[in-house]
Amino acid sequence: MKTPNKIIRTDKWRLNPTPVQKELLGKTVEVYRHACQFLVGIIYTHWSELGELTADQLTPAVEKLMHQTAKRPSIKYPQFKKAFYKFPSYLRRAAIAFSAGQVSSFVTRYREWQSGGRKRKDAKPPKLNADTGCYPSLYKGQCYKLHGYDQVEIKVFNGYDWVWATVEITGLRERHLVATNKMMSPSLVLNERSCHLSVPFTCKPEKRKPEANVTAIDLGINTTATISVVTHSGTVIHREFIHPGRDIDRRDKRLKSVSVRASKTMGKGGKLHKGFCSKTYQKCRRINTQIGHIVSKRIVEIAEKFNSVRVAWPTALAIVFENLLGWKPKGGRKRSNLRQRFHGWLKAKIRDFTEMKWAELGGKIVEVVAAYSSKLAYDGSGKVKRSSKNYALATFSSGKQFNAVRVAWPTANLNGAYNIGARGVIKLTHRNGGEGRFSKNSGRPPRSWVCLCDLWAKVSPRLA
Structure with missing residues (x-):
């Protein structure tokens, strides 16, 4: 049996240091960065020999150049010990690994520039930047000691010596409570906004059973995400918007203010300066990220909750999305409200965030053909007719207005979610992984245009 791939996820553990402790943590980060700058110069000077070594061989090779011991009294760079007195050995090795990565990246990019591999022919040569905003990696027992999950002891630099400081932990997530997760070495992150430990975990999710429900997602403009949980028999057991x-x-209001300020700045003609309203755009990007996390978190919660079999781990097999890679909006005039709404469509962000969260629980993402997912009626009656006043509402060929009374429920999106779920089920159960129809004489080519009624035909041909 094939073992599942390892997944690494990072938690943020918020710290609440006193003013004195915050100053010590700041000095620790500062001296670590200075050590990395020193090591970048050494490693780059000897890169012709060091570049051919493996990661395990490179660290002792660099230490032979700058770390003096009783068995190695003569070294080439004794200045390191004088500049960084009593520098912890584990921090030194972490700094060597980081500095080697910086030099390796620079050498690769510089060779690419020399060979003309850059996209732009007039691209300037890359520069070796030793002044990086890196943060120290802490090794258990040597650089940090946990006291439960309320306090942590961190080895800090007070300007003269390395001492231990006990800092309070005020916030953390729940990955440390999962028995199969393995905690790795955290990094101490200190900046103007926050002070926290960035704690990576190696997650080993259990494999899910193949016979289970699928959670279908229809990403839209009027409704961000329409969700339907479809069984392999074609029964819809849950739907949500x-x-x-x-x-x-909040995001659209800020974006609207940009156009107002631009018109006041330019008037009837002229150009905007570089970086115009950059802070506003940054805020809008953060709001988009927050929206993506809110929606993806709820999608994963639904996928965990509605399952055909209840075991220790949820058994929902897959979350199904439309394959919208390379999709570009056709509707809406230039600078129109509809075109702006298309630009605010978070189809890729929601899909990526959902995949990251769902993979941690052992699930997988399935992508199906997007063509005619909303245009074809889920009951097999043919194409649906959209309302000219409200495009989210649809009327079937039989004359039935599926839930058209409740305008808050966009029927076109719901119809699309049903068909997406059916395509996901068929893609998972079909032998060659395709989305073929059950009947050769369906009369609705191509074979990828599967609807919910095709699952009914598989269970009972009379229902089709």
């Missing part, structure tokens, strides 16, 4: 309207309004 996710639309964080408050966050979307």
Whole structure:
């Protein structure tokens, strides 16, 4: 049996240091960065010999150049010990690994520039930047000691010596509570906004059973995400709509202010300066990230909750999305409100965040053909007719207006979610992984245009 791939996820453990402790932590980060700058110069000077070594061989090779011991009294760079008195050995090795990565990256990019591999022919040569905003990696027992999950002892530099400081932990997530997760060496992150430990975990999710429900997602403009949970027999056991309207309004309000300020700045002609409203755009990007996390978190919660079999780990097999890679909007005039809404469509961000969260629980993402997922009625009656006043509402060929009374429920998105779920089920159960129809004489080519009614035909041909 093939073992599942390792997945690494990082938690943020917020720290609450006193003013004195914060100053000590700041000195620790500062001296670590200075050590990395020193080591970058050494490693780059000897890169012709060091570049051919493996990661395990490179660290002792660099230490032979700058770390003096009783068996190695003569070294080439004794200045390191004088500049960094009593520098912890584990921090030194972490700094060597980071500095070697910086030099390796620079050498690769410089050779690429020399060979003309850059996209732009007039691209300037890359520079070796030794002044990087890196943070020290802490090794258990040598650089940090946990006291439960309320306090942590960190080895810090007080300007003269390395001492231990006990710092309070005020916030952490739940990955450390999962028995199969393995905690790795954290990094001490200290900046103007926060002070925390960046704690990576190696996650080993258990394999899910193949016979289970699928959670289908239809990403739209009027409704951010329409969710339907479809069984292999074609039964829809849950449906839900996710639309964080408050966050979307906050983002759109800020974007609208950009056009107002631009018109006041340019007037009827002229150009905007570089970086115009950059802070506003940064804020909007953060709001988009927050929306993506809110929606993806709820999608994963639904996928965990609605399952055909209950075991220690949830058994929902897959989350199904439409394959929208390379999709570009056709509707909406230039600078129109509809075109702006298309630009605010977080189809890729929601899909990527969902994949990261779902992979941690042992699930997988399935992508199906997007063509005619909303245009074809899920009951097999043919194409649906969209309302000219409200494009989210749809009427079937039989004349049935599926839930058209409740405008808050966009029927076109719900119809699309049903068909997406059916395509996901068929893709998972079909022998060659395709989305072929069950009947050769379906009369609705191509074979990828699967609807929910095709699952009914598989269970009972009379229902089709």
